[in-house]
């Protein structure tokens with residue numbers, strides 16, 4: 422699923438009309454109908470609905486939604502910020518269609534109380550000044566925000582500002598049409614203090630930048646759903662080279678072949694561990710097992726082998742000689758068990774708990790040079806590459822790096838602040854330069870591919886901001902690569918999405934304070950079974966379906 426700018430969205434609409442003969446009017450009709458359907462399903466108990474409309478096409482979607490909600494038996498009051506005669510084009514047509522379901526109270530008068538509107542009908546209120554806003558939301562059990570959408574550029578002006586303040590003081594849920602009014606669709610910022618409050622967002626055709634980078638709803642679990650309204654995929658063009666990780670999960674949605682055996686699902690080798698850091702390789706191994714790898718072996722220093730083996734009886738272990746402070750010894754690489762084992766391995770996960778003591782960093786670099794299998798490099802193996810990124814070359818085999826911003830900063834010799842300020846550009850340039858896949862973790866983890874494409878991840882939550890999360894992710898990535906070697910890009914994207922999704926299920930069932938990294942593994946089943954597209958064809962890019 423492509424991510425667009427507002428200009429690209431407008432161009433898509435124009436192409437849809439000129440090349441495919443789908444008019445703006447019919448796009449608006451489907452957009453508004455989808456919003457109404459969403460409201461009916463998500464807020465079935467809401468009988469009195471206030472639809473806040475601007476004079477542009479976002480307002481047009483609002484008029485259509487209002488009409489459909491009235492048809493469904495709701496009492497609907499439409500508050501238009503302006504005069505009805507100022508509404509033009511398709512939006513004006515939508516407004517005239519609304520009149521058809523206007524009850525006795527259809528009179529374009531200021532101050533119509535919602536109680537005056539009959540069930541299954543609509544009333545229009547033209548709001549011309551702040552006084553006109555008085556009581557506008559009284560009695561509303563649901564508010565639809567159709568004031569401005571992608572045609573808006575900040576800052577909000579005039580009445581919209583007063584309306585935003587009013588909405589802050591209202592308890593009723595707010596569904597934003599396209600995006601919360603006041604939010605710049607092209608913004609990549611996390612917060613936008615100037616935008617309307619929203620509990621859910623229904624957007625059209627494709628997510629815009631703000632939908633994936635912004636935290637649009639007040640509740641972190643609030644849905645952001647994308648609905649198809651009639652633009653064919655070929656009409657949707659994007660220059661951002663940004664996509665959404667969730668779409669890649671389809672890879673893991675087909676059942677395994679009935680005649681499958683474990684050989685088909687690969688053999689993951691987790692290499693890491695040191696005295697005091699036995700948990701990291703254990704967690705990565707557990708996650709790889711739970712993600713479906715055919716076999717998982719952990720190669721760890723002898724001192725921690727028993728502890729690591731304890732995580733699951735299904736896990737095999739290979740002892741590595743111990744060097745300084747219980748870290749792996751360098752001589753370990755040549756001859757012996759590891760050499761033999763490497764011939765049978767499908768994917769290597771290198772780094773969890775490896776430590777930076779003694780030989781460990783040199784060992785990590787040697788492993789990268791010595792192996793030819795797909796490899797996931799994490800944690801201390803990343804630190805071993807600081808200042809030595811010339812060793813990184815993913816052109817001959819799949820090479821995946823999974824740094825958090827701190828590890829990325831060390832890797833490229835920048836500060837964490839510099840990395841965070843320029844995440845997208847940095848991830849993309851590093852991935853293309855070294856021809857590797859870079860998973861830059863954090864709010865909206867980025868998966869940058871060797872060809873310059875970047876997928877944005879929207880799953881996950883602050884419950885996962887704890888030690889061990891990264892080790893679990895490494896195991897999931899390795900296991901997905903082991904099972905789906907033909908499409909490594911999709912395998913990594915779906916791994917990142919699944920990891921966050923498992924965390925979302927964990928946080929929903931538990932509490933964000935109490936969730937441990939290993940708890941997320943318990944929710945991997947829910948993550949695998951989850952479908953982001955619902956029965957009405959909406960793709961939930963943020964928030965869990967069914968939890969709202």
Ligand SMILES: NC(=O)C1=CN([C@@H]2O[C@H](COP(=O)(O)OP(=O)(O)OC[C@H]3O[C@@H](n4cnc5c(N)ncnc54)[C@H](O)[C@@H]3O)[C@@H](O)[C@H]2O)[C@H](O)CC1
Pocket residue numbers: 430434445448449452475476477478479480481482568569570571572573574575576577578579581598599600625626650
């Ligand atoms: N495929 C689609 O995505 C479709 C989307 N639709 C909807 O159309 C809007 C975009 O409509 P547009 O008319 O271009 O712009 P807006 O309604 O978002 O805003 C224009 C409106 O807002 C006023 N305005 C502009 N800036 C400000 C400001 N700073 N403060 C206050 N008011 C402002 C301006 O005067 C105009 O009146 C998109 O979001 C979808 O909801 C189509 O319906 C179907 C296809």
Ligand SMILES: [K+]
Pocket residue numbers: 479566567568569570597598599600601602
């Ligand atoms: K809006």
